Amino acid sequence: MKSLIFINLALVICFVLLPNFVEPKLTKLTSKNYERYLGEKSTKPCFILLTSDKCEYCDKMEMLFTQLQNEMPQMEFLSINIVKELATTLKITNEPKQPSYYIGQDGMFSQYLIPGSPDLIIEDFKELIKKDKVLVVDKKNRIEFNKEEKTKLLIYQPNFEPNNQGIAGIIARHYQFELVVAVTTTKAIAKGYNLINKDQAVLIKNGEKNMYFKEKLVLPQFKEWVDKNKNSIVTKIDNLMFKRMAFNTFEAQLIFISNPNQKTKEIKAIKRVGNWLEKLKKEDQTPKTISNLHIYWIDKSLESDSMNFLSLKENENLPLLLIWNMNDNINFRYDGTVFTVKKIKEWILKWSAGQIDKYIKSSEPPIDNDGPITILTAKTFDEIVLKSDDFWLVEFMADWCSHCKKLQPIYEELAEWAQDIDGLRIGQMNGGENDIKDEYDIKGFPSLLWFGKNKQKFERFNKARELSAFKEFILERLPSKKEL
Template sequence: MKLLNVAKDDSHVLTLTKDTFHKTVNDADLMLVEFYAPWCGHCQKLAPEYEKAATELVKEKIQLGKVDCTTENEVCEGLKVMGYPTMKVFRCGKDSPYTGGRQSDEIVRYMRKQSLPALSKLTVEEVIPFSQKDKVVVIGHAPTDDHAVAKVLQTVAEELRDDYMFGITTDRTATGILGIDGPGLVIYKTFDDPHVIYDGKIEADAVKEFVKTQAVPVMADIVPENYMEYANSGKPLTFFFYENEEQKKTIGSQIEKVAREFKGKINFVYCDANKFGAHADTLNLKQEWPALAISEVDKGLKWPFDQTKELTEAAVREFVVKYSQGELPPSLKSAEEPEGNDEAKVVTIVGNSFEKRVMDPTKDVFVEFYAPWCGHCKRLAPTWDQLGEFFADKSNVVIAKMDATENDVPPATPFRIEGFPTLKLFRAKDNVIVDYDGDRTFEDLVQFVKTHAVNNDFVVESAADKKDEDAAQDEAEAETPKSDEVEKAKEAKEVKKEEKKEAPVAAETPAKAADKKTDEPAREEL
């Protein structure tokens, strides 16, 4: 591909518009494009890293481009860009998701892998230089291209090419360099054991599991850039929070011994409490260090280590063994129910009362899962209160709310809260859960309950009628309109008009909370 000039002389990132985008990506053998918005904080943070990567990759004839979705919405809508930043790899116009990190070196490594075949054929002279090209490199030896080792490694490489580099050599003299006697494969790493020989079955699934297990350090510091690698691993994740280097060195070395015993089954990480201590809250830990907890990220389950006990090798081993054998129940975070909750028009749900109040087979329960800091939740609050008022005299329909930052849903519940606000109706009798994803207006919410609730023997129109009757009564009783009431009415109208003008509201994620409140590693959006 012929490299194109960029808008700024000192930039190696190509700015693309609707007039240049399609021709550019169609002509590119390999190209990375970022879709961004100037106001996006993550995009602003990415910009210098992206530029550094572009400067490095241009030497290897790999072009990086960017599209401003606030001005080039036609391009972004055509590619179904749903959030910022979104990065896509293009090969001759065909796009695929970018799944690498956002640091310059991670972008460079990822795109270098993309520029190579999934499995590189190596001469004996190329083995050592190739083994040093990335943090994790897999090299195999097979006597011929159709040998089982070559075929299996090709299959694994095709699947894992985004994450690791793979090479194969048929040169018999390379076995001495690789440290093997015959056909086989070796992993080279820049951490832990730098050279590991595979001694398992030559089967794709077994080799893939071996590579993925060896690619995870026994214990490494967790940061936003590597969090999702751990979160998506499918393995439990043990966090060790340390406050200073002394704790990391002394206590951490003891925990590492346990981590080695469970390698491949449970991942262990260091977590700097000074930077990411707020993440301990999500694991039901107090802000006291050192601390440790096991998390099943995909299920939202957590097992905090008793903070009244000392973190010793023996204590941690016992804790992890009991967890792995299913002897420890997961921790359930719960606030206290407020006084007078039974008489409240909007009932407050807490972790400990969830089963009793939400799963009551005699009642339809419509729950808002919210976060106190969430702007969308704050805007919904008066409407939700109005909904509670409307259903107050209907004992078999309950309007409820749950602060999902202070309470966990029980482990047996078949969902986890992934955004705020989340609205769910728990039907009476069958306890079927119905998600609400419509407009957040009073009328639409009432109609939703009418449509999906079991106890739906009420008239929807009465909501509007009641409002009109109340307004008429207030007007008749008032000698003169009160200025503040007039202003409130005007304000309400303006708010409603503004809401109609807004784009469809996307739920704010717990991950975005981390970005707003602290530099936490546990982010949904990376």
């Protein structure tokens, strides 16, 4: 009897408390708590999720990062609806249609934008946090540090504590995709870099003159100095740094991709082109397109997702030189077989004058394309879809997309059903292997578009990805509905 009473009492308590249970969410960043979390006296680095009323995936990302904050107590996790406030402070001019992210502390913040599924973003973010440390240069790793070809920032701090990295840690976090930030506590090593007094710093650029900071190490002035002097003529980056660069850079950039054992002749030519660009930037008559151009060098094959960003195929012949603009997703490829300074200069000037056609990535169409689903490519899309009199439902997908894999059996069943309807076609394009027309505004995968008789107009499928919903959507748009 007593046990029954306790069970009933427990049930009553559950029902009383259940309506008041609220799923934990991220702390909202506001103008009132901004100084606490992002001001100069903030104690932890902050991760900020930017959301908006137009954002499709923001709620899901907030839920995932709410779970993540329990795993990472060393960081503060915040969210902000950019429509409401702080847009000016964070320098945001456009309302995001997808979740976007910032990392900040001590009055400094840097944008962190990586595309992909929520799971991939979380995985990438965890990798980012792992790398978020200051390198301590000592006798054991000094030779390896010297061999590092990326731009390096070395600070002499005899009393540096790894668990309390101070200004060095803040700078490392802010410039994580641009610089290798390091400190040395050893006087002899510091002296080897002409660092005599504590808190002095040097920017080391391979093949260029070192730059020294010998004033009082105060964050605003130090950051200003780093901003002014950090860029090399040619910046060497790896895959992770490429992602940071790509999604924080909104001007066209020159990207050189080489083999690991690339001949020095091509590399020297690229560096000489870099010197030429630097001289051009100082001239008043230089076009803005060239003034904003910087060279990034990757000395190995890119990962598949990075290749997709650049509209490159897995089996590309290296070396490659291209001008790429993330903002417009436009790729201009150097088509010369010889990498000479003269020919590269001519190509850049032609590009600046609008005389170079953009590169279009396209997979090869299948030899047998008579199945229920018509496979489309960038080269065949216009001919097969836009010049057709048929009605089309087209899925834009990617091999890495988990939602696309889940949809595939449903889409195949839909295509089988559609074969019984005259004038109806079901198509599919791999967005990882093909460039998609800008006017279709494909922001994620899978995306489905309906093309009626007027192919200049299209309609987005935004209903549940279920067979019944697809059938209902299609039948509502056909001239004569059929119950099939």
